[in-house]
Amino acid sequence: MQNGYAGKFLQVDLTGGVCSSFTIQEERLKKFIGGSSLAASLYLERFNLDADPLSAENPLMLMNGPLVGSGFPGSSRFAMAAKSPQTGIWGEAACGGNFGPELKRAGYDGIVITGKSPHPVILSITNNSAEISSAANCWGKDIYETTDILKAPDKNIKVLAIGPAGENRVIFSAIANDKAHFIGRTGLGAVMGSKNLKAITARGNQAPGKANEEKYKEIFKAAIAEIKNSAFAESLHLMGSDAAMDLGMMTGDVPIKNWTVGEDFELSAKLSGPTLTETYLTKAHACSNCPVACKRVVAVKDGPFRTEEGPGPEYETCCTFGTMIMNHDLAAVIKANELCNRYGMDTISAGATIAVVMELYEKGIISLEAADHLDLAWGNMEAVMALLGKIARREGFGDILARGSVSAATHFGAGALDSVAHVKGLDLPMHDPRGFHGMGLAYMMSNRGACHLQHAAMGMEQGMVSWPQLFEMKEDYDGKTSQGKAQLVFDSENYGILGNSLSLCHYLLYCLKPETVRDAFNAITGFNFGFKDLLACGARDWTLKRGINNLLGITVKDDVLPKKILTVLTEGAAEGSVPDMQLLRNEYYAIRGLTTEGIVSKEKLLELGLPELKEKLHP
Amino acid sequence: MATHKAFTQEWLDAWKQKIAGSQEYKEIAKEWEGSVGLICNADPSKNIPNPVYLFTDYWHGDVRDFLVCDETKVQTAKFIMTGDYARWKQVAKKELDATKALMQGKLKLKGDLTYVVRNVKTINKVIDLLTEVQTVWPDDV
Numbered sequence: 001m002q003n004g005y006a007g008k009f010l011q012v013d014l015t016g017g018v019c020s021s022f023t024i025q026e027e028r029l030k031k032f033i034g035g036s037s038l039a040a041s042l043y044l045e046r047f048n049l050d051a052d053p054l055s056a057e058n059p060l061m062l063m064n065g066p067l068v069g070s071g072f073p074g075s076s077r078f079a080m081a082a083k084s085p086q087t088g089i090w091g092e093a094a095c096g097g098n099f100g101p102e103l104k105r106a107g108y109d110g111i112v113i114t115g116k117s118p119h120p121v122i123l124s125i126t127n128n129s130a131e132i133s134s135a136a137n138c139w140g141k142d143i144y145e146t147t148d149i150l151k152a153p154d155k156n157i158k159v160l161a162i163g164p165a166g167e168n169r170v171i172f173s174a175i176a177n178d179k180a181h182f183i184g185r186t187g188l189g190a191v192m193g194s195k196n197l198k199a200i201t202a203r204g205n206q207a208p209g210k211a212n213e214e215k216y217k218e219i220f221k222a223a224i225a226e227i228k229n230s231a232f233a234e235s236l237h238l239m240g241s242d243a244a245m246d247l248g249m250m251t252g253d254v255p256i257k258n259w260t261v262g263e264d265f266e267l268s269a270k271l272s273g274p275t276l277t278e279t280y281l282t283k284a285h286a287c288s289n290c291p292v293a294c295k296r297v298v299a300v301k302d303g304p305f306r307t308e309e310g311p312g313p314e315y316e317t318c319c320t321f322g323t324m325i326m327n328h329d330l331a332a333v334i335k336a337n338e339l340c341n342r343y344g345m346d347t348i349s350a351g352a353t354i355a356v357v358m359e360l361y362e363k364g365i366i367s368l369e370a371a372d373h374l375d376l377a378w379g380n381m382e383a384v385m386a387l388l389g390k391i392a393r394r395e396g397f398g399d400i401l402a403r404g405s406v407s408a409a410t411h412f413g414a415g416a417l418d419s420v421a422h423v424k425g426l427d428l429p430m431h432d433p434r435g436f437h438g439m440g441l442a443y444m445m446s447n448r449g450a451c452h453l454q455h456a457a458m459g460m461e462q463g464m465v466s467w468p469q470l471f472e473m474k475e476d477y478d479g480k481t482s483q484g485k486a487q488l489v490f491d492s493e494n495y496g497i498l499g500n501s502l503s504l505c506h507y508l509l510y511c512l513k514p515e516t517v518r519d520a521f522n523a524i525t526g527f528n529f530g531f532k533d534l535l536a537c538g539a540r541d542w543t544l545k546r547g548i549n550n551l552l553g554i555t556v557k558d559d560v561l562p563k564k565i566l567t568v569l570t571e572g573a574a575e576g577s578v579p580d581m582q583l584l585r586n587e588y589y590a591i592r593g594l595t596t597e598g599i600v601s602k603e604k605l606l607e608l609g610l611p612e613l614k615e616k617l618h619p
Numbered sequence: 620m621a622t623h624k625a626f627t628q629e630w631l632d633a634w635k636q637k638i639a640g641s642q643e644y645k646e647i648a649k650e651w652e653g654s655v656g657l658i659c660n661a662d663p664s665k666n667i668p669n670p671v672y673l674f675t676d677y678w679h680g681d682v683r684d685f686l687v688c689d690e691t692k693v694q695t696a697k698f699i700m701t702g703d704y705a706r707w708k709q710v711a712k713k714e715l716d717a718t719k720a721l722m723q724g725k726l727k728l729k730g731d732l733t734y735v736v737r738n739v740k741t742i743n744k745v746i747d748l749l750t751e752v753q754t755v756w757p758d759d760v
Contacts, residue, residue, distance in 0.1 A: 231724065231727075232722045234732050235722075235736060238732055239732075239733055243736055246740075247718055272737070273733075273736065274733045274734075274736055274737040275737075277733055278733075462719070464719070464722045464723070465722075465723065475715055475719075475723075476709075476714060476715050476716055
């Protein structure tokens, strides 16, 4: 292991109960690097794209990148991928924590899981070997309980687990690493549950090597100095990702009352990062080898939402269980976050789905009786807590919501779909495109559906970063214009996706100079890539996933923003502003090399070195 | 409307007057306590031969001392913001948002960042009011 890679991948056939390994040639690694990009290349090559997402035929893949396990700041992340049960297209999510580095230490760059076990099982990986055992003592238990059981023999074991939501195939269920870090989006917990795979554990003691240790040490020092010097890193350390709430309320970024209200400073004052720090924070927590420590550990000592010390909510959760449902009580957000963590549900889609049904309840489309006699009035957090349990267990009204916001709204009919803010079936993250039109385009074009992390549009458009060495950039973008945003999103995707392939946290991508990221990558892998090579990998990644989605039926008809976002707000910083969807899409298609139907062109596929995809898409 | 040379006492007085006269500022800044020191690094090529030190003091919607000062005085401020002349000029002309400048490392802050984030609306209002001061910049002379 002298180039950041462990050198082999674990193959697990749950139907037959067989574990084996395979290798990937360096040429392929140079094209796709790692993370979800590498997963997509395997998916296209080896699997049946038509398979039902919750069938044995749909593979579940976990991939590290070359930086994982190196000790470089922010390099603890890993990606998981599969065809998504939530969207029916390419699904992926990434998280930090400690599982990725431990898997690398155990000797693997990734895992490809196929089939379905006849009964619930645990996959245990230890130093170049893997075994499958019964999960009888964990099945039915929540994520915190499961993690405690699996770590009992050795607290250094790292755990990835699903909760009752994943077992019950709630389509927005998540996978948790050591209780605190989540593969949250696109419902991959349900894919894991459909395979009867309750958890994966890893333990290893092999240090991955680097191509140039001396050079790496120099770059590491430079990286630490850049982070110490970064106000962005300091704000994350002091206030977590929810540091964004106060400024976001001023700039029109924060969605309120299911995207219908433009500003509410009372809400942001009660739910923001500074308030969390001053009230419920007990300590900051870091992913492996991260000096930023943006994660929150919180406790609510008394009251109706008393919560034991544990992982706290991020910005997104403070919106979905706060501003979006008109809840002013931060303690209640913390409790809802804990319940989602324990059940194993994506806090964005869970909260967004509840916001939708609260709106439908207010409009009279959902009655008290239909809601199992839960009063779904805005901000009724006791009902929210009850509802989360019903969703995870798929009981009554909760079973309807467990199918996701689009399916639930369709169930209630009568124009209820207009209440859902989604792109390609994935609920919008908590950044309002009416305040930042570039984010609107990024939502439209993200390959897993509406996403704020498959690109760096937020950092660029909101002015958190300045990367003139990578591309032409303005120092201060006007969020409320669509002009020029196609190029911004294109550039931000090519660099932002790269973070996912390298398995580098986006926050660190924002704190570090691109030169430092490039040099660290080269010192670890020995690939000697320039910016042009790296950005080409980003473009290849995006195009590969788009091509897969094209094969799954995605066209121009799907690259649309929801009605919610095309409706003007009458107050706040985004007042009167909506993205010009047509302009954004037309300009973007031209830059990205898509036909007017939204299909990746033959020429673009060949230019980016994707001939296999070209054969499938343009036979 | 009168114009004022940037970084002079008259310019600071005009800025202070704008802030003191703003009812909106009084409302927004009612929670703010404490002084802000501003340091503009020397840039002889832009007619800034020496660093400039400014001391501005705010208290629950009121404005107190606004002084061109020395390094010793500026260091007594609760918050100190430091940057190059070109950045300050961009911020004062609203060509660069102060918060973005901080996040991008173009301005440096010494002091409690949590407090600043909580009161970001106050800071933006103070900058907004500075843009209303007709300013002659040293490199425009």
